Amino acid sequence: MKPSRRKFLKTTAASAATFQIVPRHVIGGPGQQAPSETYGTALIGCGGRGPGTHSTMCRGLNTKLVAACDVQKNRAEGFAKKSPDAKIYTDFRRCLENPDIDLVAIATPPHWHALISIAAAEAGKDVLCEKPMTRFIREGRAVVEAFERYKRVFQIGTFGRFGASRSNNSKLVHKIMRSGVLDPNPCVHIKKGGLKIHQWSGRPGLPPQTPPATLDWDLYCGPSPFKPYDGPRVGGTHRGYWDYEGGGLCDMGQHHFDPMQWIHGKDDTSPVTIEAYAPPAHPDVTGMWAWVELTYADGFTFVMDSNEWGPRYDRKPQKPVRPDLLTPEQLDKVNAQPDPEPLLSFAEAVQQRKQAGGHPEAAHRAACILHLANLAIRLGRKLQYDPDKEVFINDPEANRFIDVPMRSPWHL
Secondary structure: OOOHHHHHHHHHHHHHHOOOOOHEEEEOOOOOOOOOOOOEEEOOOOOOOOOHHHHHHHHOOOOEEEEOOOHHHHHHHHHHHOOOOOOOOHHHHHHOOOOOOOOEEOOOOHHHHHHHHHHHHHOOOOOEEEEOOOOOHHHHHHHHHHHHOOOOEEEOOOOHHHHHHHHHHHHHHHHHHOOOOOOOOOEEEEEEHHHHHHOOOOOOOOOOOOOOOOHHHHHHHHHOOOOOOHHHHHHHHHHHOOOOOOHHHHHHHHHHHHHHHHHHHOOOOOOEEEEOOOOOOOOEEOOOOOEEEEEEEOOOOOEOOOOOOOOOOOOOEEEEHHHHOHHHHHHHHHOOOOOOOOOHHHHHHHHHOOOOOHHHHHHHHHHHHHHHHHHHHOOOEEEEEEOOOOEOOOOOHHOOOOOOOOOOOOOO
């Protein structure tokens, strides 16, 4: 019988704890860097969150900016103006050829996250990537596979799970959930508001405009369909277009559900049923919705209540995971478990050549929560999902959104 992904992850985690292949640059040597020395960095996507993402990546490490890359050259030049030796690029492929780069911060719109992350891993770079991790589900699995193959470090650009992992209450909830004693699990976590649904809704039907002379519009579109340029498709408002992201749900959702996923022990799986209350979705832009309910195989439920449109969610009450839900025998089983391993920061993971706290599998599973929610909104019906095979069950229409074709010549 084929082992489940959960069993595989547990096995590989145990193996990793006893055996590590350590790259030469970790211990030093001719032409190599030791952890105490300087790491060369690059920022790809220099507007918006870019400078902050690069600063976060460098925290706890000795670094030097080697390269700045953006499809708007003036933004790369602006970011690198205090680093006169840094090279300027408009094409990430040329940037990643630079052998002096060790660490890459990715802060492009999400339709580029997967391809740039994979290319960076192939080039031997470690990556801190802005959220959401990817634009669709198959991209996320490809990122996971690439970082496993090339033994590079990946950290998603949201960090709430680190604080959660230091909370005694959160660690207890994590142990209860991982123990499996609550099966079926009646607990429900409801996120009310805070997802910026209206703020990041798109604007359909705008007249085409001429792209700014400083913008490589074809490269900006990249793997997404080539559409006529209009102003809201770039900058922060790109979030409102399905071609580039998934609205406020994807933008803010990974901040909230990434730590909740760790707390509730779901880093290696995804919901199995997804249902939404929303008006008909526009094919090109994100819009308003009321709520989404996502239930896992054990019965545990995440709920997103937008608090911005339509009726409030009232199907299930909030019910936190608590020790008083357990019998004495169940509590003994939970207490017998070891505490979860401390989560490594990006800097610690780079120096120790171990998995970061926001590693690819966890980041992918958190992004899947958001993608599944958006697909229930877009399709307007209840969905059934297989979290091991990562496909919808007997649903060809929904499965078309698992692996969205990329515009030539781009591909996974």
